[in-house]
Amino acid sequence: MSDSNKPAHEGARYWFIRSKKYDGLEWVHKRSLISAIIKAGEFEKDHLVLDVGTGTGAVARSVSRFVREVIGIDKSAAMMKRGDWGENRYFVRRDIREPLFRDGVFDRITARMVFHHILEGTRGAMRECCRVLKKGGLMVLVEGVPPSEKVKEDFTEIFKLKEERLTFMGEDLVALMKGAGFKKTDIRYHVMRHMSVKNWLDKSGLPTAAVNKIYDMHRHASPVFGKCYNMVITPDDCLIDMKMAIVVGEKQ
Numbered sequence: 609m610s611d612s613n614k615p616a617h618e619g620a621r622y623w624f625i626r627s628k629k630y631d632g633l634e635w636v637h638k639r640s641l642i643s644a645i646i647k648a649g650e651f652e653k654d655h656l657v658l659d660v661g662t663g664t665g666a667v668a669r670s671v672s673r674f675v676r677e678v679i680g681i682d683k684s685a686a687m688m689k690r691g692d693w694g695e696n697r698y699f700v701r702r703d704i705r706e707p708l709f710r711d712g713v714f715d716r717i718t719a720r721m722v723f724h725h726i727l728e729g730t731r732g733a734m735r736e737c738c739r740v741l742k743k744g745g746l747m748v749l750v751e752g753v754p755p756s757e758k759v760k761e762d763f764t765e766i767f768k769l770k771e772e773r774l775t776f777m778g779e780d781l782v783a784l785m786k787g788a789g790f791k792k793t794d795i796r797y798h799v800m801r802h803m804s805v806k807n808w809l810d811k812s813g814l815p816t817a818a819v820n821k822i823y824d825m826h827r828h829a830s831p832v833f834g835k836c837y838n839m840v841i842t843p844d845d846c847l848i849d850m851k852m853a854i855v856v857g858e859k860q
């Protein structure tokens with residue numbers, strides 16, 4: 609498929625635009641989330657780690673302090689060029705759906721906020737992760753999820769204005785991993801409290817019209833939406849709780 613026929617988020621231009629402000633997103637460097645990922649990964653000093661859809665390498669950088677080496681893989685050079693690489697962390701430009709590594713080479717795999725962007729070949733991408741993981745190795749899959757089934761439709765509607773993406777609930781992620789061959793899975797949730805909607809929109813590289821529309825949707829959302837997101841409306845922002853699913857799959 610040529611770049612122009614792909615969904616916007618698949619094209620290099622989409623990530624080139626997003627890369628400019630990406631590191632200013634509040635959630636990207638949120639310590640509590642990074643700590644939850646580190647804890648879930650049970651990393652050890654001799655581990656070789658693959659960070660799928662590494663972007664600007666926020667997860668790769670944090671994990672690299674605990675392991676031997678981290679390889680970040682991403683299809684967007686623009687995103688990776690914004691990262692701080694070196695020492696024991698490197699990047700490779702590649703789509704995870706195109707096999708590159710041998711079977712069973714990695715001790716750990718991390719993939720934060722990537723799979724919702726893989727609209728085509730989602731299962732194949734997960735199978736590829738399972739293939740390159742060692743037996744007994746762990747994969748830590750992290751995705752933002754609606755805080756409740758009650759607002760799944762609102763969540764999908766809001767994100768439709770931002771990008772074409774998949775909406776996962778925790779159980780969908782577990783099913784995705786199990787379907788790819790992970791026999792043992794464990795799911796936990798991490799909530800980042802009082803996150804700024806303004807920050808999220810300002811740093812998302814969206815056109816102003818979309819930013820304004822999504823912001824208004826938050827400010828005029830239903831009471832159910834407000835309650836599920838624990839939304840606080842301030843004079844110049846909306847603060848919401850962001851729920852992240854962290855699924856750990858073990859290859860047996």
Ligand SMILES: C[S@@+](CC[C@H](N)C(=O)[O-])C[C@H]1O[C@@H](n2cnc3c(N)ncnc32)[C@H](O)[C@@H]1O
Nearest residue numbers: 661662663682683684687703704720721722725
């Ligand atoms: C929202 S960013 C997440 C970056 C990073 N994991 C983080 O948590 O900060 C999503 C990244 O996934 C990458 N990506 C999307 N689909 C991909 C694919 N099929 N193969 C490799 N990378 C992909 C994008 O280029 C982008 O850098």
